[in-house]
Amino acid sequence: MIREVLTYPNKLLRTKSSDVVKFDDELHTLLDDMYDTMIAENGVGLAAIQVGIPLNVLIINLPNEEDIQEKEDLIEAINPVITHKDGEQVFVEGCLSVPGFNEEVKRAQHIIVEYYNRDGEKQTMECEDFLAVAWQHEMEHLAGHLFIENLSITKRKKFEKEWKKKLKSKK
Numbered sequence: 001m002i003r004e005v006l007t008y009p010n011k012l013l014r015t016k017s018s019d020v021v022k023f024d025d026e027l028h029t030l031l032d033d034m035y036d037t038m039i040a041e042n043g044v045g046l047a048a049i050q051v052g053i054p055l056n057v058l059i060i061n062l063p064n065e066e067d068i069q070e071k072e073d074l075i076e077a078i079n080p081v082i083t084h085k086d087g088e089q090v091f092v093e094g095c096l097s098v099p100g101f102n103e104e105v106k107r108a109q110h111i112i113v114e115y116y117n118r119d120g121e122k123q124t125m126e127c128e129d130f131l132a133v134a135w136q137h138e139m140e141h142l143a144g145h146l147f148i149e150n151l152s153i154t155k156r157k158k159f160e161k162e163w164k165k166k167l168k169s170k171k
Contacts, residue, residue: 001033002040003051005096008146008163013097015054016144017047019079023120027057031076031118034059039069043096045134047141050097056080058138062131075125080115080139091133093147100166101159105150107136 006013020027030053038046038059048057060075087109094102110128113135117123127135137147148159 001036003033003037005037005041005046005050006052008098008148010097012052012054013049013141013146014144015049017049017054017056017142019056020116023078023116023118027078028118030055030057031059035061035071035074038096041096044069045138046096047138049141049144056142058142060131060134060138062134076118077113077115077123077138078118078120080113080135080142082111082113082135082139084110084112086110087128089129089133091130093133093137095137095147097141098146098148098163101148101163103148103151103155103159105133105137105147107133111135 030048034046034048034051034057037051038061044062045058045060048055056079058077058080061069061073063069064073085108088106089109090104090106092102093105109132111132112124112126114122114124140147148156151159
Protein backbone atom coordinates (compact mmCIF):
# COMPACT_ATOMS: atom_id res chain seq x y z
CA MET A 1 0.00 0.00 0.00
CA ILE A 2 1.31 3.43 -0.93
CA ARG A 3 1.41 5.83 2.02
CA GLU A 4 1.56 9.61 2.02
CA VAL A 5 5.07 11.04 2.25
CA LEU A 6 5.29 13.92 4.73
CA THR A 7 6.88 17.04 3.33
CA TYR A 8 8.79 19.91 4.89
CA PRO A 9 7.90 21.80 7.11
CA ASN A 10 5.71 19.05 8.68
CA LYS A 11 6.70 18.96 12.37
CA LEU A 12 6.59 15.15 12.52
CA LEU A 13 9.76 15.11 10.38
CA ARG A 14 11.57 16.63 13.40
CA THR A 15 10.63 13.65 15.60
CA LYS A 16 13.46 11.45 16.88
CA SER A 17 12.47 7.87 16.07
CA SER A 18 12.39 5.01 18.59
CA ASP A 19 13.94 1.57 18.34
CA VAL A 20 11.81 -1.30 17.06
CA VAL A 21 11.24 -3.90 19.79
CA LYS A 22 8.87 -6.30 17.96
CA PHE A 23 9.83 -7.90 14.67
CA ASP A 24 6.30 -8.89 13.68
CA ASP A 25 3.73 -8.73 10.88
CA GLU A 26 3.06 -5.06 11.63
CA LEU A 27 6.73 -4.29 10.96
CA HIS A 28 6.69 -6.39 7.78
CA THR A 29 3.61 -4.51 6.52
CA LEU A 30 5.34 -1.19 7.26
CA LEU A 31 8.44 -2.30 5.31
CA ASP A 32 6.33 -3.50 2.37
CA ASP A 33 4.33 -0.25 2.33
CA MET A 34 7.52 1.80 2.54
CA TYR A 35 8.91 -0.04 -0.47
CA ASP A 36 5.73 0.53 -2.49
CA THR A 37 5.74 4.21 -1.49
CA MET A 38 9.43 4.75 -2.29
CA ILE A 39 9.08 3.15 -5.74
CA ALA A 40 5.87 5.11 -6.50
CA GLU A 41 7.67 8.36 -5.56
CA ASN A 42 10.84 7.47 -7.56
CA GLY A 43 13.03 7.52 -4.46
CA VAL A 44 16.14 5.52 -3.58
CA GLY A 45 15.55 5.56 0.17
CA LEU A 46 12.83 6.16 2.72
CA ALA A 47 12.73 6.41 6.51
CA ALA A 48 9.60 5.36 8.43
CA ILE A 49 9.20 8.87 9.88
CA GLN A 50 8.67 10.14 6.32
CA VAL A 51 5.38 8.18 6.28
CA GLY A 52 4.53 9.36 9.80
CA ILE A 53 5.84 6.35 11.76
CA PRO A 54 8.50 7.36 14.34
CA LEU A 55 10.41 4.06 14.33
CA ASN A 56 14.08 3.41 13.52
CA VAL A 57 13.28 1.78 10.20
CA LEU A 58 14.66 2.70 6.79
CA ILE A 59 14.95 1.22 3.35
CA ILE A 60 17.44 1.84 0.54
CA ASN A 61 17.26 0.55 -3.02
CA LEU A 62 19.86 2.02 -5.36
CA PRO A 63 19.45 1.60 -9.11
CA ASN A 64 21.84 -0.81 -10.85
CA GLU A 65 24.00 -0.04 -13.92
CA GLU A 66 20.88 -0.23 -16.14
CA ASP A 67 19.17 2.33 -13.83
CA ILE A 68 16.73 -0.32 -12.57
CA GLN A 69 15.89 -0.79 -8.89
CA GLU A 70 15.92 -4.56 -8.39
CA LYS A 71 13.88 -5.70 -5.39
CA GLU A 72 16.60 -8.24 -4.48
CA ASP A 73 18.98 -5.27 -3.93
CA LEU A 74 16.61 -3.73 -1.37
CA ILE A 75 18.16 -2.97 2.03
CA GLU A 76 15.71 -3.05 4.94
CA ALA A 77 17.36 -1.73 8.08
CA ILE A 78 15.89 -1.79 11.57
CA ASN A 79 17.59 0.11 14.43
CA PRO A 80 20.67 1.02 12.34
CA VAL A 81 23.83 2.42 13.92
CA ILE A 82 26.87 3.78 12.09
CA THR A 83 29.88 2.27 13.86
CA HIS A 84 32.59 3.81 11.68
CA LYS A 85 32.95 6.77 9.30
CA ASP A 86 35.90 8.18 7.43
CA GLY A 87 36.78 10.18 4.36
CA GLU A 88 34.77 12.96 2.84
CA GLN A 89 32.65 13.36 -0.28
CA VAL A 90 30.27 15.92 -1.67
CA PHE A 91 27.14 14.65 -3.34
CA VAL A 92 24.07 16.36 -4.78
CA GLU A 93 21.15 15.11 -2.71
CA GLY A 94 17.41 15.34 -2.97
CA CYS A 95 14.68 14.14 -0.62
CA LEU A 96 11.12 12.87 -1.02
CA SER A 97 10.19 15.11 1.93
CA VAL A 98 11.67 18.18 0.19
CA PRO A 99 10.43 17.54 -3.37
CA GLY A 100 12.01 19.40 -6.25
CA PHE A 101 15.04 20.64 -4.29
CA ASN A 102 18.59 19.31 -4.74
CA GLU A 103 21.80 20.58 -3.23
CA GLU A 104 25.38 19.52 -2.54
CA VAL A 105 25.95 17.98 0.90
CA LYS A 106 29.25 16.94 2.50
CA ARG A 107 29.25 13.47 4.10
CA ALA A 108 31.61 10.66 5.08
CA GLN A 109 32.89 8.72 2.07
CA HIS A 110 33.14 5.33 3.81
CA ILE A 111 30.96 3.95 6.61
CA ILE A 112 30.20 0.73 8.48
CA VAL A 113 26.61 0.20 9.64
CA GLU A 114 25.13 -2.35 12.01
CA TYR A 115 21.40 -3.04 11.81
CA TYR A 116 18.75 -5.76 11.98
CA ASN A 117 16.82 -7.18 9.05
CA ARG A 118 13.02 -7.68 9.08
CA ASP A 119 13.44 -10.97 10.96
CA GLY A 120 15.57 -9.47 13.74
CA GLU A 121 18.87 -10.90 12.49
CA LYS A 122 21.90 -8.66 13.04
CA GLN A 123 23.66 -7.43 9.90
CA THR A 124 26.81 -5.43 9.20
CA MET A 125 27.40 -3.52 5.99
CA GLU A 126 30.46 -1.64 4.85
CA CYS A 127 29.86 0.85 2.08
CA GLU A 128 31.13 3.94 0.33
CA ASP A 129 30.19 6.48 -2.31
CA PHE A 130 26.46 6.81 -3.18
CA LEU A 131 25.39 3.97 -0.88
CA ALA A 132 27.18 5.62 2.07
CA VAL A 133 25.42 8.89 1.21
CA ALA A 134 22.02 7.17 1.11
CA TRP A 135 22.61 5.53 4.52
CA GLN A 136 23.68 8.80 6.14
CA HIS A 137 20.78 10.71 4.58
CA GLU A 138 18.14 8.21 5.75
CA MET A 139 19.68 7.89 9.21
CA GLU A 140 19.44 11.67 9.65
CA HIS A 141 15.68 11.29 9.22
CA LEU A 142 15.63 8.83 12.12
CA ALA A 143 17.31 11.46 14.30
CA GLY A 144 14.70 14.06 13.30
CA HIS A 145 16.86 15.95 10.79
CA LEU A 146 16.60 16.82 7.11
CA PHE A 147 19.47 17.17 4.63
CA ILE A 148 18.73 20.90 4.24
CA GLU A 149 20.09 21.38 7.77
CA ASN A 150 23.55 20.53 6.38
CA LEU A 151 23.52 23.51 4.03
CA SER A 152 25.51 26.68 4.62
CA ILE A 153 23.57 29.58 6.14
CA THR A 154 23.47 31.34 2.76
CA LYS A 155 22.15 28.28 0.90
CA ARG A 156 19.69 27.54 3.70
CA LYS A 157 18.25 31.09 3.55
CA LYS A 158 17.95 30.82 -0.23
CA PHE A 159 16.18 27.47 0.15
CA GLU A 160 13.74 28.83 2.77
CA LYS A 161 12.86 31.79 0.54
CA GLU A 162 12.29 29.59 -2.54
CA TRP A 163 10.36 27.00 -0.51
CA LYS A 164 7.96 29.59 0.97
CA LYS A 165 7.35 30.94 -2.54
CA LYS A 166 6.67 27.41 -3.81
CA LEU A 167 4.22 26.68 -0.98
CA LYS A 168 2.36 29.97 -1.59
CA SER A 169 2.00 29.23 -5.30
CA LYS A 170 0.32 25.88 -4.48
CA LYS A 171 -2.45 27.57 -2.48
